[in-house]
Amino acid sequence: AFKEFNKLVPDSVLYLHMAHVDQGWNLPNLLKQFGLTLGKEVLLPEKMEPNQGYPIEVINYLYNAVDCVVSTTLGEGAGLGWIESMACKTPVIMPNNTAMAELITEDKGYLVNSGSEPNLWTSLPNDNDILRPLVDVEDMVTKMLYVYNNYEEAKQKANNAYRWVQSDLKWSGKIAKQWLKLFEEEVSLLGTTTNYGN
Numbered sequence: 001a002f003k004e005f006n007k008l009v010p011d012s013v014l015y016l017h018m019a020h021v022d023q024g025w026n027l028p029n030l031l032k033q034f035g036l037t038l039g040k041e042v043l044l045p046e047k048m049e050p051n052q053g054y055p056i057e058v059i060n061y062l063y064n065a066v067d068c069v070v071s072t073t074l075g076e077g078a079g080l081g082w083i084e085s086m087a088c089k090t091p092v093i094m095p096n097n098t099a100m101a102e103l104i105t106e107d108k109g110y111l112v113n114s115g116s117e118p119n120l121w122t123s124l125p126n127d128n129d130i131l132r133p134l135v136d137v138e139d140m141v142t143k144m145l146y147v148y149n150n151y152e153e154a155k156q157k158a159n160n161a162y163r164w165v166q167s168d169l170k171w172s173g174k175i176a177k178q179w180l181k182l183f184e185e186e187v188s189l190l191g192t193t194t195n196y197g198n
Contacts, residue, residue, distance in 0.1 A: 001072070001140035003034050006041055008141075009148060015043045015066060022050045063088035068147050068154065071095065072140070074122070074132035082109070083169065086161035091154035093143045097133045108161035110147060110154075113139040 002014045014036075020027050028038055036042050045054075054062075063069065069085040075098040082092045082100065086108070094100045095114035104111055115121055115133025122132050147154045168174050 001070075001135070001137045001144065002042075003036060004137065004141045005144045006036070008145060012148075013041060013043060015062070017045060017048075017062060019048050019050050020044055059084065060088060063090050066090060067151070068093060068144070070140070070144065072135040073097075073100075074124075074134070076100070078103075083165060086158070086165045089155075089158045089162045091147055091151075091158045092161070093140070093147060095133065095135050104161075108157055108164055110143045110157075112136060112143050 002012075006012050006014075016027065018027070027044060031038050031042055038044065048054075063085055068091045069081060070093045071079075071081060073079065073095055075095075077099050079100070082094050082104065085092045092104065092109040093112060094104055094109060096111035096116075097114040101111065113120075113136035116136055116139075120134040120136055122134055123129055124132065
């Protein structure tokens with residue numbers, strides 16, 4: 001998707017926050033096959049290993065340094081990437097699958113067709129033979145171009161998403177209350193008592 005976007009917006013740069021080689025992927029080799037140049041059209045962090053994180057200050061800087069965060073994930077629950085993006089007021093373009101389909105509403109970000117055609121499905125090795133939805137590349141490019149050409153709208157959605165993260169996703173707000181309710185329900189099923197709510 002980025003290769004196609006880069007043809008239309010030649011000065012665009014893709015930053016991939018991941019190890020150069022991880023879980024079977026050798027990104028420098030893949031970039032060569034796509035005709036993309038590492039250090040020019042695509043940037044990767046130096047010295048990043050799969051089990052090594054970055055300090056929160058650096059992550060915050062990265063989210064604030066980019067125009068938009070995109071993903072082609074095959075599915076996830078409450079993935080940190082798009083939630084952290086929202087917490088940094090950075091527009092998001094995510095696949096229309098799993099929890100993202102429920103939580104990234106039209107006023108908070110952009111969803112890309114995922115698994116919408118019979119050829120947009122895959123099954124990965126060592127993944128319990130689960131079918132996973134692939135992103136529609138053409139729709140991803142369309143959404144990326146839309147955000148590029150309508151950035152004020154994208155920033156407004158990012159501001160809406162930020163307000164949602166700040167109100168609904170703060171642990172001390174609704175999240176803790178929802179967990180406490182769940183704990184209370186489970187405790188009542190066990191027939192015991194608790195002081196969680198106090």
